[in-house]
Amino acid sequence: MSPVLADVLQVSALIAALALVHRPLGDYMARVYSSTRHLRVERWIYRCVGADPDAEMRWPAYLRSVLAFSAVSVLFLYLLQRVQDKLPLSLGFKPIDPDQAFNTAASFVSNTNWQSYSGESAMSHVTQTAGLAVQNFVSAAVGMAVAIALVRGFTRARTGELGNFWADMVRGTVRILLPVSALAAVVLVATGAIQNFAGFHEVHTLSGATQDIPGGAVASQEAIKDLGTNGGGFFNANSSHPFENPNGFSNLLEIFLLLVIPFSLPRTFGTMVGSAKQGYAIVAAMGAIWFAGVVAVTVTEFQHPGTAAQLAGGAMEGKEQRFGEGASSLFSVSTTMTSTGSVNSFHDSFSGLSGGVLLLGMMLGEIAPGGVGSGLYGMLVMAVVAVFVSGLMVGRTPEYLGKKIGPREIKLAACYILITPALVLGGTGLAMALPDGKEAMTNIGAHGFSEVLYAYTSGSNNNGSAFAGFGADTPFFNTTIGLCMLLGRFLPMVFVLALASSLAKQTPVPVTAGTLRTEKPLFTGMLVGAILIITGLTFFPALALGPLAEGLA
Amino acid sequence: MNTSVRNTGRLLSAAFRALLVLTVVCGVIYPLVITGIAQGAFHDKANGSVVKADGRDVGSRLIGQSWNERGGRKPDPKYFQGRPSASDYDPRNSGSSQLGASDPKLVGMVRKARKQVADFNGVPQSRVPKDAVTGSASALDPAISKKYAALQVDRVARANRLSTGTVRRLVSEHTAGRTLGFLGEPTVNVLELNLAVRRAAARG
Known part of the structure; x- marks a missing residue:
């Protein structure tokens, strides 16, 4: 079988598997967040927290809980890294330096999992499992909770109440993330x-050398790292490490885990708003962009442009033999477009154009299909904008799912959309203007610029993958990228929750002959168009300086 | 003012308790349960798929190693060679070269590797496959392509005084197709193949 045919089969199998679980998982998640019953373990957790899971929250209260929980998490994770040498299973590793510990704490709490450290030579077993892996669960659950709060904004009327944050976050963890991760880990x-x-197990090789085989709770962390679209690897090599991703099957399973919740949440949305078709329109827009990215990167990598790749006869630098070009391309697009950031091959060594597609995937704002939760709320904000633009075209008051999109809603959506470009372009500009930025590049010229642009794009969009040649462990980058990750995660949530509240307070308007039908393919097309135009206009100049200049050189 | 400070304090303390209890569930119970299942059901795999020879541990079948001459830096002709590695197969230091596809430094590395592989195996440079001249992502790639294995058969057979037929048979025995027939790429596991070659050479 030719590699190309095998790759086509592989992509088809992945799509079939995702389609198969779309309905059952989406409906199950809708039931989880709508149910009035509490499991015994959940009651126990609520008692420890001292929270009433049935108390409804308005958006300021919901937001305060999100922020309080995340602030405490950053602090806890920071302290854990600073004292890891005094805790058991430290493997002899030193405490992490303050700037790097802040960066890592911000990174894991914001669901980014940017790593300026190298796992196997820095983090103790306790830091990894009781610190980093815990945030893999809860940061994902926070994202899903906020998405569900926005969906409630569409389903509820004449109320400012959006649900209970503690109940949403705990249920997401206990009923969705834990069981699926446990199964996948085994x-x-x-x-x-x-x-x-x-710890490390020393072996004596046949050629008389020694080699230290690492140990660790890798599978349990790998499963949630992918399922929660986190991406922070146990090892520096991330999912290209044979102990994280041993063969072709584990590779496809990991890609499936990355995509399964983000692609199923639109079904949850459709079920909760009472129209499955509304969910299909959203998932179609996500799927179309993702698939276009897969095709673009796969074709480019098989053609292997670039002088070094041409000389070698293939784009295998930074790729594992057991995955090859096809499975590596599929993983790379899926990880950048889901805000995961784990890698099974190193994006820095992809051809210039592929690198540009991966960058663009993140710049779209992580919505195709995006991170768990953040993908859905990002896409719904874009849908609000698309409805507004369509309304302007035909001269009618725009409405989405019976809710009017007025000045307040569109202002909130616009603020949401402006945050990440401001962080990406501001951060990249600052780094290039200061000497710290230029010193960190391993590559020269356009590719070096791409490395810095990629770093701020990845951080601000909470992706976490890297053009990892970039020497990110400096106080300057640890601090600025750390801030980008926190602002890029939590500022948008402010506007999402405010938008949810503003929608929930409205009285729904009845559907008439003049209502824009948001469940039709025409609207999906409008939505994809709006996304591409907004992103394109924002980022084209930056892309032209980096990957486009490199690809056309 | 006082009530808002008190409310914030109460909220932060609830958040802290939530984090602690979820740390117990997700950070202690979950990994321990998975470790228990893994150690019970898949003991060898959960502990790194360690390979033994002559009664001692010589590596992991999933982690590549370098096959240099004893104590030297030169590749040992008796063994199949793996892919170039950015960290010389040090598992404490995984990761790739990170060089872009048009980087002049990478061009130089590929050119050097091609010449080295061609000279070492006595074949023309045009026959050297892509995986032989490019570094893997993890720097620990345990496998090479079928083409790269085939290229090394004559040299390994000569160095071990084995027939090429025997070595070719060993290569095909240690070649794994794509998982389930279509996932990933076919691989030849270098450590297992070299162990088999060594056993065959010892038998004479």
Whole structure:
């Protein structure tokens, strides 16, 4: 079988698997967030927290809970890294430096998982499992909670109440993320991923050298890292490390885990608003952009432009033999477009044009399909904008799902959209203007600029993947990228929750002959168009300086 | 003012308790349960798929190693060689070269590797496959392509005084197709193949 045919089959199998679970998982998640019953373990958690899970929250209260929980998480994770040498299972590693500990704490709490450290040579077992892996669960659950609060804004009327943050976050963790991760972790161990609490195991090789085989609770962390679209690898090599991703099957399973919740949440949305078709319109827009990205990167990597790749006869630099070009391209697009940022191959060594597509995938704002939760709310904000633009074209008051899109709604959506470009372009500009930025590039010229642009894009959009040649562990980058990650995560949530409240307070308007039908393919096309135009206009100049200049050189 | 400070304090303390209890659930119970299942059901795999020879551990079948001559920096002709590695197969230091596809430094590395592989195996440079001249992502790639294995058969057979037929058979025994027939790429596991070659050479 030719590599191209195998790759076509592989992509088809992935799409089939995602389609198969779309309805059951989406409906299950809708039930989880709508149910009035509490599981026994959940009641126990609420008692420990001292929260009443049935108390409705208005948007300021919901937001305060999100921020309080995240602030405490940043602090806890920071302290854990600073004292890791005094805790058990430290493997002899030193405490993490303050700037890097802040960067890592901000990174994992904001669901970014940008890593300026190298896992196997810095983080103790306790930091990894009780610190980083815990944030993999809860930061994902926070994203889903905010998305569900926005959906409630569409389903509720004449109320400012958006649900209870503690209930939403705990249910997301206990009923969705934990069971799926546990299952996936066991399957990953069966393929060869390691799961132990041992240190390095020294072996003597046949050629008389020694080699330190690492240990760690890898499979359990790998499963949630992908499922929660986090992306922070146990090892520096992330999902290209054979202990994280041993073969072709584990690779496809990991890609499936990245995509499964973001692609199923539109069904949850459709079910909750009472029209499955509204969900299909959203998932179609996500799927179209994702698929276009997969095709673009796969074709480019198989053609392997670039002088070094041409000389080598293929684009295998930074790729594993067991994955090859096809499975690496599929993983790279899926990870950048879901805000995951784990990698099974190193994006820095992809051809210039592929690197540009991966960058663009992040610049779209992580909505195709985006991170768990953040993908859905980002896409719904874009849908609000698309409805507004369509309304202007035909001269009618725009409305979406019976809610009027007035000045307040559109202002909130516009603020949401402006945050990440401001952070990306501001951060990149600052880094290029100061000597710190230029010193960190491993590559020269356009590719070096792409590295810096990629870093701020990845941080501000909460992706976390890197053109990793970039020497990110400096106080300047740790601090500025850390701030970009926190602002890029939590400022948009402010506007999403305010928007949710403003929608929930409205009285729904009845559907008439003049209502824009947002469940039709025409609207999906409008939505994709709006996304591309907004992103294109914002980022084209920056892309032209980096990947486009490199690709056309 | 006082009530808002008190409310903020109460909220932060609730948040802290929530984090602690979720740390117990997701950061202690979850990994321990998975470790228990993994150690019980997949003991070898959960501990790194360690390979033994002559009664001692010689590596992991999932982690590549360098096959240099004893104590030297030169590749050992008796063994199949793996892919170039950015960290010389040090598992404490995984990761790739990070060089862009048009980087002049990478061009130089590819050119050098091509000449080295061609000279070492006594074949024309045009026959050297892509995986032989490019570094993997993890720097620990345990596998090479079928083409790269085939290219090394003559040299390994000569160095071990084995027939090329025997070595070719060993290569095909240690070649794995795509997982389930279509996932990923076919691989030849270098460590297992070299162990088999060594056993065959010892038998004579």
